[in-house]
Structures are given as structure tokens and as C-alpha cells.
Amino acid sequence: MRLATTIEAILYLQAKPVAIADLVSISGQERPLVEDALMELMEDYAHRDSALEIIETNQGYSLQLRAAFQHLIQDFVPADLSTASLRTLAAIAMKSPLLQTELIELRGSGAYQQVQELVEAGFVRKRKQTEGRSYWLEITDKFHQYFEIDRLPADFAEKNSNK
Template sequence: MSSDDTTGPASLSLAARIEAILYLKGRPLDLAELARLASLDPAVALSAEQVELALITLMADYAHRDTALEIRQEGRQYSLQLRESLSGLVQNLLPVELSTATLRTLATIALKKRILQSDLVELRGSGAYDHIKELLAQNFIERRRQSDGRSYWISLSEKFHRTFALRGVAELPSGRTPPLASP
């Protein structure tokens, strides 16, 4: 990444980095883990207070916007969740029986197009192994052994494309990118 690149993690606020981490992990995280993951420099640790202040800012932002998502605190852990009031809508719209966490894992695979299973587990946590099994069982993904390593390449299957009917960037009007295509 060049020093004049303004699209990298360094250009994002701490609250935005935490939001991305909560989205990608798809599970509740405590302040210490959020601080470790959000730090741009492993040699410079973020404090729990810095993370907590960014979370409060993020929670207030979600509370004042008309959005389907919210930051939920469960004990000493935080997660990015769909508002509880939308659970009925979700059940009506989802064409398949997949948990929210499994759908997030599938969305991560869709964003990457092709990803090593080891990298996916690093992004999504150890629960990704169960998500991968479920997605393989429902034929939404394909898995091929890496030729020069021990991991597997994971990619989307034809069934995924038929079921979710996502349009490619080239097919969108005005060259807009789809909402899930943001890194």
C-alpha cells in the first residue's frame, strides 16, 4: 500500500474499524479483543477506554440513524446485530435456513470470491469450520485442496449464484458497486 493511499485502515476512525471487526467476526467480542484487532500497529496497544469510547460513539450513531443494525452489549461483550424488531422480516426474506453467523461467513466468501479456509477462519473465528460444513452440505460453496499447502480454497458454487442472484459490478448501472462489494 502506498503512503498516499487514503482507502486503507489508517484512513478510518477507530469507531469505523471496530464496526468492521464486529461485522466480520459476527460474534460478541470483549474490549481487550477489540483493542487487539483494531490496533493499526501491534507495538502500540489501544486501551480498553479508547475502544469503549469508540463503541459508545458507534452505539450513539446507530441509535440516531434509521438502520436495521445495532451494536448490542451482552455482559462485557459487544456485537453488531440486526435489530430484534426485524426478526420476522428476516425469516420471510431468507430463501434458505442459514444462521446469521453462517450468512456472514458466506458474505465474507462472496466478497473475496475465493479465499483460503485458514484465512476465512482467521477472519470469522473458529465457528467458521461449522459454517463451512453447513455451506458445503447445502452446496453454496465449493472446497478444493490447496496444491502447495494444507488448507483448502473456498469459492462460491453455482447454487449460490442461482439462489442469491447477485449481479456483478459490470452489470450494475452507472458502474456502482453492490453494497456487499465494499472491502
């Protein structure tokens, strides 16, 4: 089996950007071989009439739908989020990571259910606080991919926390 085919499978199964170091580790191959296979695969996709492409992001390499087909995501993978959940998600995104107790102060007790909905949808991750009983809430890679946001500007949360 070609190494390029193995890398293609890894990228497909991960469904998020994968760093070169992780490709090396998962494939069990040397870095130069992985880099060559990755370039071969990228070139193959570039010359193929395919809905998919392999791109390099800040987090690594990703197998994703070409921009020309992005409109299909809304038809096949809708995010049925209420307005309240979207507002809660926006608050988490602006301040990520954010303590759940702080979110409840901002959004009210209804945010508990909204957080659960956002976790189930894959847009938010909960981490138990090392000291304390609350959870840290953070946006996930799915949030960035779904909303086509690589990252929020560093000063975005700072500007908006004063409003």
C-alpha cells in the first residue's frame, strides 16, 4: 500500500487538520517519507476532478470539501441551533476558554442547556477545572471549520468585553 494512500486515510478519519509530527507518528514512517507522500497526495488531488482537496492550515494538513461545494454543507449538515444557543456560542467563542460559572453570569441559567446542546453538536468542549467545581468551555475545531473561521483576532474578545 502506498504511503500517500495511508496518509489520505488518516486525514479522512481524523476529519480535522493533522500536524506532520502526528502523521509521522500514526503512519510509523520517517518524516521525509511522510512529507514526500503528502506532497504526492496534494498534487494528485490538485489534478483530479474531485470535490475534495488537501490544504495546509496553521494546525496541519486537512482533507476537506473544496470551496465550490461548501454550499452543500448547509443542505446536508445543518446546525439546528436556537438563537439563544448561537448567542451562547458567540460568548464562548469571544472569551474562549471561559469558565461555565462566568458564562451563566453572562447568559443566565438557560445557558446550562445551551452548553449541553453545543457540546453535543461538537462546537464546544468542556474540561473540568483542576481547582474548583466549574468547567472550562472552549470552542472546538468543528466550530472553526463550520463557521469558516481560522481564528478570532487576538484583540476581538478584549474589544468586545468592554461593551
